[in-house]
Amino acid sequence: MTAPTPLSSLSSALADVVARTAPSVVSVHSHRSRATGFVWKPGLIVTADEALADEGEVEIGLPDGSRVVATIAGRDHTTDIALLRTEAGVAPVKLAATVPPLGALSVVVATNRDTPSAALGMVSASGKSWRSLRGGDIDARIELDVRLRPGQEGGLALDATGEAFGMAVLGPRRVLVIPTATIERIAPQLEARGRIARGYLGLGLQPVRLEDGIGAMVMNVDKAGPSAAAGIRQGDVIVAVNDQKLSGVRALSRTLGPASVGAVVDVAVRRGGEPISFKVTVGERPEA
Known part of the structure; x- marks a missing residue:
């Protein structure tokens, strides 16, 4: 053998x-x-x-x-x-x-x-x-x-x-x-x-270039979503979340993982050039 x-x-x-x-x-x-x-x-x-x-x-x-x-x-x-x-x-x-x-x-x-x-x-x-x-x-x-x-x-x-x-x-x-x-x-x-479960702000966003960085313009708002309840409107430009400057729309979406649902975030926007801050409770993304 x-x-x-x-x-x-x-x-x-x-x-x-x-x-x-x-x-x-x-x-x-x-x-x-x-x-x-x-x-x-x-x-x-x-x-x-x-x-x-x-x-x-x-x-x-x-x-x-x-x-x-x-x-x-x-x-x-x-x-x-x-x-x-x-x-x-x-x-x-x-x-x-x-x-x-x-x-x-x-x-x-x-x-x-x-x-x-x-x-x-x-x-x-x-x-x-x-x-x-x-x-x-x-x-x-x-x-x-x-x-x-x-x-x-x-x-x-x-x-x-x-x-x-x-x-x-x-x-x-x-x-x-x-x-x-x-x-x-x-x-x-x-x-x-x-x-x-995924986080949901209820916003349609479009990246815009600002003099001091990148922003996300709100193109549409889900009337039943968390951002509408907080007071964010169409035309607002998001510049920071939780005091962190926005690096892009995709980067913002990536922060909305399962752990984000229910969290309260500080969203800094510019409305007509004036700074405003909102507290938004992240919702759960609808299945549709």
Whole structure:
């Protein structure tokens, strides 16, 4: 019998890692879209929100080849996490709260054309928390040097020991991982409420350049919103919030995360060139 080589031992170890995880990984079919998901809790599947169609039925392809209907329990565009509910009796995967170090090997276990698939790569970036372009707080910056097909988006990223440290998604130019900490923070809220609360001022804003910086002109006001109740009007120019000069409309929107709901903020505006200050209680953004 031929003695195992280091390479054959590595190959066997990787195959075992994939085999242990694959039974908890499913394919996700929505309108003109295929993706991957994994069983987070019994009857609940996490998948990539970006890969999920905005309308139509959702079906889950199970490891045994059968399909079951699923409903959308909730979705959060900002963190790219969607939660599906189904009656399928597939065992959930155990997520690990580890963040792999730079240079570590990683295996993405996913599906491709309804069959299990795997891709081997390396952790090409491992760093601190960051904010997505859509304003979602991601608990760790993890990038993978691995090539994934669109149908593999939403697969599980595993380290060399087989621990699942997050969900692999397709970024603009790289494969990113939504880490376990983010999934465990967002998914329970989606299960309970179907959405993530976001702050709401009730204003339509347009950036304007001022002599001493940047402002945001109020183009329209939600009459039932918190800013209208505080007295802010169309035509006002916001110059600062909580004594911090405005750096842009997008930057202001990014401050309106889940923790902002219910907070009272000081909004400094110019009305007809005169400075005025308002106290606004941040509301919760309506679903529509």
